[in-house]
Amino acid sequence: MFIAGNWKMNTDRFSAIALARRLAETIDDPGEAVKVAVCVPFPLIDSVTNSLKTCCVAVGAQNVHEQEKGAYTGEVSATMLTSVGCTYVIVGHSERRQYFGETDTVINQKVQRALAHKLTPILCIGETLAEREAGEAQAVVQRQLQGALTEVEVASPEALVVAYEPVWAIGTGKTATPDQAQEMHAFIRQWLTGRYGPELAGGIDVLYGGSMKPGNASDLLEQPDVNGGLIGGASLHPDDFLAIVETARVSMAGA
Ligand code: PGA
Numbered sequence: 419m420f421i422a423g424n425w426k427m428n429t430d431r432f433s434a435i436a437l438a439r440r441l442a443e444t445i446d447d448p449g450e451a452v453k454v455a456v457c458v459p460f461p462l463i464d465s466v467t468n469s470l471k472t473c474c475v476a477v478g479a480q481n482v483h484e485q486e487k488g489a490y491t492g493e494v495s496a497t498m499l500t501s502v503g504c505t506y507v508i509v510g511h512s513e514r515r516q517y518f519g520e521t522d523t524v525i526n527q528k529v530q531r532a533l534a535h536k537l538t539p540i541l542c543i544g545e546t547l548a549e550r551e552a553g554e555a556q557a558v559v560q561r562q563l564q565g566a567l568t569e570v571e572v573a574s575p576e577a578l579v580v581a582y583e584p585v586w587a588i589g590t591g592k593t594a595t596p597d598q599a600q601e602m603h604a605f606i607r608q609w610l611t612g613r614y615g616p617e618l619a620g621g622i623d624v625l626y627g628g629s630m631k632p633g634n635a636s637d638l639l640e641q642p643d644v645n646g647g648l649i650g651g652a653s654l655h656p657d658d659f660l661a662i663v664e665t666a667r668v669s670m671a672g673a
Pocket residue numbers: 424583587588589590627628629630648649650651652
């Protein structure tokens with residue numbers, strides 16, 4: 419089970435450190451079955467990594483440039499991220515697709531760049547409301563998987579994380595029902611199985627994202643193909659985020 423926070427463009431140096439310290443105080447057992455990470459804004463990665471260095475919460479970024487280095491003013495490379503202690507990076511979030519024009523082709527290049535630097539990509543996929551209503555949800559998700567993972571080989575299941583985030587559920591307070599989530603997660607697992615074989619695909623964490631909160635986390639995390647959550651809004655409230663981590667722990671213990 420894997421619970422990852424996505425802070426998006428929120429916090430500043432002071433509130434980020436305070437938030438990270440709260441997590442560090444509470445999540446202190448490196449042996450636990452639930453992996454936890456926070457994906458934070460670029461300038462705060464170093465401070466958050468420092469605040470979390472005595473605990474087992476990993477740090478991720480929310481984007482990475484597809485090129486190795488060079489004249490790309492304003493961009494951030496995979497080397498920079500690993501040098502400040504990042505181990506994860508969100509790739510292809512729907513907000514990047516929607517507001518920054520990221521295509522499956524560029525997302526594919528970012529996944530490859532991240533993997534080449536041993537940064538674990540958290541690959542985000544998911545359909546819009548119009549696509550779901552048109553009965554195209556699975557076709558869209560399949561196209562995004564195919565596009566993002568073209569020529570991508572993964573050495574072990576831990577090298578890749580997939581996050582199913584229906585766009586209509588992100589930041590809207592509308593959550594996919596546990597049945598809707600399970601149905602899509604099973605479809606994703608089946609696709610990954612065809613691509614990477616059952617052993618690898620069975621071990622890849624497929625997270626659900628989209629208005630996951632303490633009140634709905636349990637029903638979602640209990641679905642057999644839901645291996646955790648990518649948490650936006652609720653990850654900015656330590657009590658809520660910690661409650662979701664605790665729910666994941668309980669659900670693991672009961673599994
Ligand atoms: P949300 O965001 O939990 O605020 O809906 C999830 C995400 O966009 O990763």
